[in-house]
Amino acid sequence: MSPAYFITGTDTDVGKTTVAAGLLQAARAAGLSTAAGKPVASGCEVTPEGLRNADALALMAQCTLALSYEEVNPVAFEPAIAPHIAAREAGVALTVQALLTPMQRILRQRADFTLIEGAGGWRVPLSGQDSLSDVAQGLDLPVILVVGVRLGCISHALLTAEAIAQDGLQLAGWVANIIDPKTSRLEENLATLAERLPAPCLGRVPKLKSPTPEAVAQYLELDLLD
Structure with a gap:
Protein backbone atom coordinates (compact mmCIF):
# COMPACT_ATOMS: atom_id res chain seq x y z
CA MET A 1 0.00 0.00 0.00
CA SER A 2 1.28 3.44 -0.93
CA PRO A 3 1.40 6.06 1.85
CA ALA A 4 -0.55 8.56 -0.29
CA TYR A 5 -3.25 8.62 -2.98
CA PHE A 6 -5.16 11.14 -5.06
CA ILE A 7 -8.90 10.47 -4.88
CA THR A 8 -11.19 11.51 -7.73
CA GLY A 9 -14.69 10.75 -8.92
CA THR A 10 -16.60 10.01 -12.09
CA ASP A 11 -18.48 13.30 -11.63
CA THR A 12 -19.46 15.78 -8.97
CA ASP A 13 -21.74 14.61 -6.14
CA VAL A 14 -20.73 10.96 -6.43
CA GLY A 15 -19.59 10.63 -2.82
CA LYS A 16 -15.86 11.32 -3.07
CA THR A 17 -15.66 12.86 0.38
CA THR A 18 -17.91 10.23 1.93
CA VAL A 19 -15.63 7.50 0.61
CA ALA A 20 -12.44 9.44 1.40
CA ALA A 21 -13.53 9.92 5.02
CA GLY A 22 -14.37 6.21 5.18
CA LEU A 23 -10.92 5.26 3.85
CA LEU A 24 -9.22 7.56 6.35
CA GLN A 25 -11.32 6.08 9.16
CA ALA A 26 -10.38 2.55 8.04
CA ALA A 27 -6.70 3.58 8.11
CA ARG A 28 -7.11 5.02 11.60
CA ALA A 29 -8.82 1.83 12.78
CA ALA A 30 -5.79 -0.09 11.48
CA GLY A 31 -3.55 2.06 13.66
CA LEU A 32 -2.18 4.26 10.88
CA SER A 33 -1.55 7.99 11.13
CA THR A 34 -3.63 9.96 8.63
CA ALA A 35 -3.59 13.26 6.75
CA ALA A 36 -5.70 14.75 3.98
CA GLY A 37 -5.88 17.70 1.66
CA LYS A 38 -8.46 19.32 -0.58
CA PRO A 39 -6.53 21.81 -2.71
CA VAL A 40 -9.56 23.75 -3.93
CA ALA A 41 -13.18 23.85 -2.79
CA SER A 42 -16.15 25.89 -3.89
CA GLY A 43 -19.44 26.03 -2.04
CA LEU A 57 -13.93 19.79 7.35
CA ALA A 58 -15.04 16.16 7.00
CA LEU A 59 -11.57 15.21 5.77
CA MET A 60 -9.91 17.26 8.50
CA ALA A 61 -11.92 15.42 11.15
CA GLN A 62 -10.31 12.15 10.03
CA CYS A 63 -6.73 13.43 10.18
CA THR A 64 -4.62 12.25 13.12
CA LEU A 65 -1.92 14.79 12.19
CA ALA A 66 -2.49 18.31 13.47
CA LEU A 67 -3.27 20.29 10.32
CA SER A 68 -4.83 23.74 10.15
CA TYR A 69 -7.85 24.36 7.94
CA GLU A 70 -5.75 26.50 5.61
CA GLU A 71 -3.27 23.65 5.19
CA VAL A 72 -6.02 21.16 4.31
CA ASN A 73 -7.96 23.52 2.03
CA PRO A 74 -5.72 26.38 0.88
CA VAL A 75 -8.06 27.74 -1.82
CA ALA A 76 -11.74 28.22 -0.95
CA PHE A 77 -14.61 29.98 -2.73
CA GLU A 78 -18.08 30.79 -1.43
CA PRO A 79 -20.27 30.10 -4.54
CA ALA A 80 -21.13 26.45 -5.20
CA ILE A 81 -19.97 26.63 -8.82
CA ALA A 82 -17.08 25.31 -10.91
CA PRO A 83 -13.82 26.37 -9.20
CA HIS A 84 -12.35 28.09 -12.28
CA ILE A 85 -15.48 30.25 -12.64
CA ALA A 86 -15.51 31.03 -8.90
CA ALA A 87 -11.82 31.97 -9.14
CA ARG A 88 -12.45 34.24 -12.11
CA GLU A 89 -15.30 36.00 -10.27
CA ALA A 90 -13.09 36.41 -7.20
CA GLY A 91 -10.15 37.71 -9.23
CA VAL A 92 -7.93 34.82 -8.13
CA ALA A 93 -5.38 33.10 -10.40
CA LEU A 94 -6.16 29.40 -9.96
CA THR A 95 -2.80 27.96 -11.04
CA VAL A 96 -1.48 24.42 -10.74
CA GLN A 97 1.46 25.59 -8.64
CA ALA A 98 -0.80 27.43 -6.18
CA LEU A 99 -2.51 24.11 -5.44
CA LEU A 100 0.51 21.85 -5.80
CA THR A 101 2.77 23.53 -3.25
CA PRO A 102 0.44 23.26 -0.19
CA ILE A 116 -5.56 14.35 -1.57
CA GLU A 117 -9.12 14.86 -2.79
CA GLY A 118 -9.96 16.52 -6.08
CA ALA A 119 -13.05 18.55 -6.89
CA GLY A 120 -15.70 17.13 -9.21
CA GLY A 121 -14.33 14.80 -11.88
CA TRP A 122 -10.87 14.27 -13.36
CA ARG A 123 -10.78 17.15 -15.87
CA VAL A 124 -12.05 20.01 -13.70
CA PRO A 125 -10.64 23.21 -15.29
CA LEU A 126 -8.25 25.58 -13.57
CA SER A 127 -6.84 28.74 -15.20
CA GLY A 128 -5.94 28.77 -18.89
CA GLN A 129 -5.83 25.23 -20.27
CA ASP A 130 -4.78 23.67 -16.96
CA SER A 131 -6.90 21.12 -15.13
CA LEU A 132 -7.01 19.71 -11.62
CA SER A 133 -5.62 16.52 -13.14
CA ASP A 134 -2.37 18.48 -13.68
CA ARG A 150 -26.23 5.09 -11.40
CA LEU A 151 -27.36 4.90 -15.03
CA GLY A 152 -24.46 5.94 -17.26
CA CYS A 153 -21.72 5.28 -14.72
CA ILE A 154 -19.93 2.61 -16.78
CA SER A 155 -18.93 4.98 -19.57
CA HIS A 156 -18.01 7.72 -17.07
CA ALA A 157 -15.83 5.29 -15.11
CA LEU A 158 -14.06 3.82 -18.13
CA LEU A 159 -13.39 7.23 -19.69
CA THR A 160 -11.99 8.48 -16.38
CA ALA A 161 -9.76 5.41 -16.06
CA GLU A 162 -8.51 5.98 -19.62
CA ALA A 163 -7.73 9.64 -18.84
CA ILE A 164 -5.84 8.66 -15.67
CA ALA A 165 -3.74 6.17 -17.65
CA GLN A 166 -3.21 8.71 -20.45
CA ASP A 167 -1.86 11.12 -17.84
CA GLY A 168 0.70 8.52 -16.78
CA LEU A 169 -0.79 7.74 -13.38
CA GLN A 170 -1.68 4.41 -11.84
CA LEU A 171 -5.30 3.57 -11.00
CA ALA A 172 -4.71 1.88 -7.65
CA GLY A 173 -8.32 0.98 -6.91
CA TRP A 174 -11.93 2.02 -7.27
CA VAL A 175 -14.98 2.18 -5.01
CA ALA A 176 -18.56 1.55 -6.09
CA ASN A 177 -20.66 4.14 -4.27
CA ILE A 178 -24.27 3.18 -4.94
CA ILE A 179 -25.97 6.56 -5.12
CA ASP A 180 -29.00 5.13 -6.95
CA PRO A 181 -29.89 1.73 -5.45
CA LYS A 182 -32.75 1.45 -7.96
CA THR A 183 -30.29 1.38 -10.88
CA SER A 184 -31.62 -1.13 -13.39
CA ARG A 185 -29.50 -4.31 -13.57
CA LEU A 186 -27.33 -3.12 -10.68
CA GLU A 187 -25.37 -6.36 -10.31
CA LEU A 208 -26.75 4.59 3.84
CA LYS A 209 -29.23 6.60 5.92
CA SER A 210 -26.31 7.92 7.95
CA PRO A 211 -23.09 7.66 5.91
CA THR A 212 -20.70 8.36 8.78
CA PRO A 213 -17.01 7.56 8.22
CA GLU A 214 -17.34 4.64 10.64
CA ALA A 215 -20.33 3.23 8.73
CA VAL A 216 -18.67 3.64 5.33
CA ALA A 217 -15.36 2.15 6.51
CA GLN A 218 -17.10 -1.18 7.16
CA TYR A 219 -17.57 -1.62 3.41
CA LEU A 220 -13.99 -0.76 2.38
CA GLU A 221 -10.86 -2.92 2.17
CA LEU A 222 -7.61 -0.98 2.41
CA ASP A 223 -5.63 -4.21 2.07
CA LEU A 224 -6.61 -4.38 -1.63
CA LEU A 225 -4.66 -1.22 -2.45
CA ASP A 226 -1.42 -1.82 -4.34
Whole structure:
Protein backbone atom coordinates (compact mmCIF):
# COMPACT_ATOMS: atom_id res chain seq x y z
CA MET A 1 0.00 0.00 0.00
CA SER A 2 1.28 3.44 -0.93
CA PRO A 3 1.40 6.06 1.85
CA ALA A 4 -0.55 8.56 -0.29
CA TYR A 5 -3.25 8.62 -2.98
CA PHE A 6 -5.16 11.14 -5.06
CA ILE A 7 -8.90 10.47 -4.88
CA THR A 8 -11.19 11.51 -7.73
CA GLY A 9 -14.69 10.75 -8.92
CA THR A 10 -16.60 10.01 -12.09
CA ASP A 11 -18.48 13.30 -11.63
CA THR A 12 -19.46 15.78 -8.97
CA ASP A 13 -21.74 14.61 -6.14
CA VAL A 14 -20.73 10.96 -6.43
CA GLY A 15 -19.59 10.63 -2.82
CA LYS A 16 -15.86 11.32 -3.07
CA THR A 17 -15.66 12.86 0.38
CA THR A 18 -17.91 10.23 1.93
CA VAL A 19 -15.63 7.50 0.61
CA ALA A 20 -12.44 9.44 1.40
CA ALA A 21 -13.53 9.92 5.02
CA GLY A 22 -14.37 6.21 5.18
CA LEU A 23 -10.92 5.26 3.85
CA LEU A 24 -9.22 7.56 6.35
CA GLN A 25 -11.32 6.08 9.16
CA ALA A 26 -10.38 2.55 8.04
CA ALA A 27 -6.70 3.58 8.11
CA ARG A 28 -7.11 5.02 11.60
CA ALA A 29 -8.82 1.83 12.78
CA ALA A 30 -5.79 -0.09 11.48
CA GLY A 31 -3.55 2.06 13.66
CA LEU A 32 -2.18 4.26 10.88
CA SER A 33 -1.55 7.99 11.13
CA THR A 34 -3.63 9.96 8.63
CA ALA A 35 -3.59 13.26 6.75
CA ALA A 36 -5.70 14.75 3.98
CA GLY A 37 -5.88 17.70 1.66
CA LYS A 38 -8.46 19.32 -0.58
CA PRO A 39 -6.53 21.81 -2.71
CA VAL A 40 -9.56 23.75 -3.93
CA ALA A 41 -13.18 23.85 -2.79
CA SER A 42 -16.15 25.89 -3.89
CA GLY A 43 -19.44 26.03 -2.04
CA CYS A 44 -18.04 27.34 1.25
CA GLU A 45 -19.75 28.91 4.23
CA VAL A 46 -18.70 32.29 5.60
CA THR A 47 -17.61 31.89 9.24
CA PRO A 48 -15.83 34.18 11.72
CA GLU A 49 -12.65 32.18 10.99
CA GLY A 50 -13.04 32.56 7.22
CA LEU A 51 -14.51 30.43 4.43
CA ARG A 52 -15.13 26.82 5.42
CA ASN A 53 -16.08 23.90 3.18
CA ALA A 54 -18.05 20.95 4.59
CA ASP A 55 -16.06 18.39 2.60
CA ALA A 56 -12.72 19.79 3.73
CA LEU A 57 -13.93 19.79 7.35
CA ALA A 58 -15.04 16.16 7.00
CA LEU A 59 -11.57 15.21 5.77
CA MET A 60 -9.91 17.26 8.50
CA ALA A 61 -11.92 15.42 11.15
CA GLN A 62 -10.31 12.15 10.03
CA CYS A 63 -6.73 13.43 10.18
CA THR A 64 -4.62 12.25 13.12
CA LEU A 65 -1.92 14.79 12.19
CA ALA A 66 -2.49 18.31 13.47
CA LEU A 67 -3.27 20.29 10.32
CA SER A 68 -4.83 23.74 10.15
CA TYR A 69 -7.85 24.36 7.94
CA GLU A 70 -5.75 26.50 5.61
CA GLU A 71 -3.27 23.65 5.19
CA VAL A 72 -6.02 21.16 4.31
CA ASN A 73 -7.96 23.52 2.03
CA PRO A 74 -5.72 26.38 0.88
CA VAL A 75 -8.06 27.74 -1.82
CA ALA A 76 -11.74 28.22 -0.95
CA PHE A 77 -14.61 29.98 -2.73
CA GLU A 78 -18.08 30.79 -1.43
CA PRO A 79 -20.27 30.10 -4.54
CA ALA A 80 -21.13 26.45 -5.20
CA ILE A 81 -19.97 26.63 -8.82
CA ALA A 82 -17.08 25.31 -10.91
CA PRO A 83 -13.82 26.37 -9.20
CA HIS A 84 -12.35 28.09 -12.28
CA ILE A 85 -15.48 30.25 -12.64
CA ALA A 86 -15.51 31.03 -8.90
CA ALA A 87 -11.82 31.97 -9.14
CA ARG A 88 -12.45 34.24 -12.11
CA GLU A 89 -15.30 36.00 -10.27
CA ALA A 90 -13.09 36.41 -7.20
CA GLY A 91 -10.15 37.71 -9.23
CA VAL A 92 -7.93 34.82 -8.13
CA ALA A 93 -5.38 33.10 -10.40
CA LEU A 94 -6.16 29.40 -9.96
CA THR A 95 -2.80 27.96 -11.04
CA VAL A 96 -1.48 24.42 -10.74
CA GLN A 97 1.46 25.59 -8.64
CA ALA A 98 -0.80 27.43 -6.18
CA LEU A 99 -2.51 24.11 -5.44
CA LEU A 100 0.51 21.85 -5.80
CA THR A 101 2.77 23.53 -3.25
CA PRO A 102 0.44 23.26 -0.19
CA MET A 103 -0.38 19.64 -1.04
CA GLN A 104 3.32 18.81 -1.25
CA ARG A 105 3.70 20.27 2.24
CA ILE A 106 1.05 17.84 3.52
CA LEU A 107 2.81 14.92 1.83
CA ARG A 108 6.09 15.93 3.48
CA GLN A 109 4.43 15.33 6.86
CA ARG A 110 4.74 11.63 5.96
CA ALA A 111 1.57 10.26 7.54
CA ASP A 112 1.11 6.53 7.13
CA PHE A 113 -1.93 7.17 4.91
CA THR A 114 -2.67 10.45 3.11
CA LEU A 115 -5.49 11.31 0.72
CA ILE A 116 -5.56 14.35 -1.57
CA GLU A 117 -9.12 14.86 -2.79
CA GLY A 118 -9.96 16.52 -6.08
CA ALA A 119 -13.05 18.55 -6.89
CA GLY A 120 -15.70 17.13 -9.21
CA GLY A 121 -14.33 14.80 -11.88
CA TRP A 122 -10.87 14.27 -13.36
CA ARG A 123 -10.78 17.15 -15.87
CA VAL A 124 -12.05 20.01 -13.70
CA PRO A 125 -10.64 23.21 -15.29
CA LEU A 126 -8.25 25.58 -13.57
CA SER A 127 -6.84 28.74 -15.20
CA GLY A 128 -5.94 28.77 -18.89
CA GLN A 129 -5.83 25.23 -20.27
CA ASP A 130 -4.78 23.67 -16.96
CA SER A 131 -6.90 21.12 -15.13
CA LEU A 132 -7.01 19.71 -11.62
CA SER A 133 -5.62 16.52 -13.14
CA ASP A 134 -2.37 18.48 -13.68
CA VAL A 135 -2.13 18.78 -9.89
CA ALA A 136 -2.52 15.01 -9.56
CA GLN A 137 0.24 14.58 -12.16
CA GLY A 138 2.46 17.03 -10.32
CA LEU A 139 2.00 15.08 -7.10
CA ASP A 140 2.62 11.81 -8.99
CA LEU A 141 0.29 9.82 -6.76
CA PRO A 142 -1.62 6.62 -7.50
CA VAL A 143 -5.33 7.32 -7.94
CA ILE A 144 -8.45 5.98 -6.25
CA LEU A 145 -11.60 6.42 -8.34
CA VAL A 146 -15.02 6.78 -6.72
CA VAL A 147 -17.68 5.54 -9.14
CA GLY A 148 -21.11 7.00 -8.45
CA VAL A 149 -23.22 3.98 -9.39
CA ARG A 150 -26.23 5.09 -11.40
CA LEU A 151 -27.36 4.90 -15.03
CA GLY A 152 -24.46 5.94 -17.26
CA CYS A 153 -21.72 5.28 -14.72
CA ILE A 154 -19.93 2.61 -16.78
CA SER A 155 -18.93 4.98 -19.57
CA HIS A 156 -18.01 7.72 -17.07
CA ALA A 157 -15.83 5.29 -15.11
CA LEU A 158 -14.06 3.82 -18.13
CA LEU A 159 -13.39 7.23 -19.69
CA THR A 160 -11.99 8.48 -16.38
CA ALA A 161 -9.76 5.41 -16.06
CA GLU A 162 -8.51 5.98 -19.62
CA ALA A 163 -7.73 9.64 -18.84
CA ILE A 164 -5.84 8.66 -15.67
CA ALA A 165 -3.74 6.17 -17.65
CA GLN A 166 -3.21 8.71 -20.45
CA ASP A 167 -1.86 11.12 -17.84
CA GLY A 168 0.70 8.52 -16.78
CA LEU A 169 -0.79 7.74 -13.38
CA GLN A 170 -1.68 4.41 -11.84
CA LEU A 171 -5.30 3.57 -11.00
CA ALA A 172 -4.71 1.88 -7.65
CA GLY A 173 -8.32 0.98 -6.91
CA TRP A 174 -11.93 2.02 -7.27
CA VAL A 175 -14.98 2.18 -5.01
CA ALA A 176 -18.56 1.55 -6.09
CA ASN A 177 -20.66 4.14 -4.27
CA ILE A 178 -24.27 3.18 -4.94
CA ILE A 179 -25.97 6.56 -5.12
CA ASP A 180 -29.00 5.13 -6.95
CA PRO A 181 -29.89 1.73 -5.45
CA LYS A 182 -32.75 1.45 -7.96
CA THR A 183 -30.29 1.38 -10.88
CA SER A 184 -31.62 -1.13 -13.39
CA ARG A 185 -29.50 -4.31 -13.57
CA LEU A 186 -27.33 -3.12 -10.68
CA GLU A 187 -25.37 -6.36 -10.31
CA GLU A 188 -24.70 -6.58 -14.05
CA ASN A 189 -23.42 -3.00 -14.04
CA LEU A 190 -21.08 -3.71 -11.12
CA ALA A 191 -19.83 -6.88 -12.81
CA THR A 192 -19.05 -4.94 -16.00
CA LEU A 193 -17.13 -2.31 -14.03
CA ALA A 194 -15.14 -5.05 -12.27
CA GLU A 195 -14.32 -6.70 -15.61
CA ARG A 196 -13.23 -3.52 -17.36
CA LEU A 197 -11.58 -1.29 -14.77
CA PRO A 198 -7.86 -2.17 -14.51
CA ALA A 199 -7.71 -2.07 -10.71
CA PRO A 200 -9.27 -3.84 -7.72
CA CYS A 201 -12.63 -2.80 -6.31
CA LEU A 202 -11.95 -1.61 -2.77
CA GLY A 203 -15.57 -1.93 -1.76
CA ARG A 204 -19.22 -1.45 -2.52
CA VAL A 205 -20.83 1.24 -0.38
CA PRO A 206 -24.63 0.98 -0.23
CA LYS A 207 -26.88 4.02 0.10
CA LEU A 208 -26.75 4.59 3.84
CA LYS A 209 -29.23 6.60 5.92
CA SER A 210 -26.31 7.92 7.95
CA PRO A 211 -23.09 7.66 5.91
CA THR A 212 -20.70 8.36 8.78
CA PRO A 213 -17.01 7.56 8.22
CA GLU A 214 -17.34 4.64 10.64
CA ALA A 215 -20.33 3.23 8.73
CA VAL A 216 -18.67 3.64 5.33
CA ALA A 217 -15.36 2.15 6.51
CA GLN A 218 -17.10 -1.18 7.16
CA TYR A 219 -17.57 -1.62 3.41
CA LEU A 220 -13.99 -0.76 2.38
CA GLU A 221 -10.86 -2.92 2.17
CA LEU A 222 -7.61 -0.98 2.41
CA ASP A 223 -5.63 -4.21 2.07
CA LEU A 224 -6.61 -4.38 -1.63
CA LEU A 225 -4.66 -1.22 -2.45
CA ASP A 226 -1.42 -1.82 -4.34
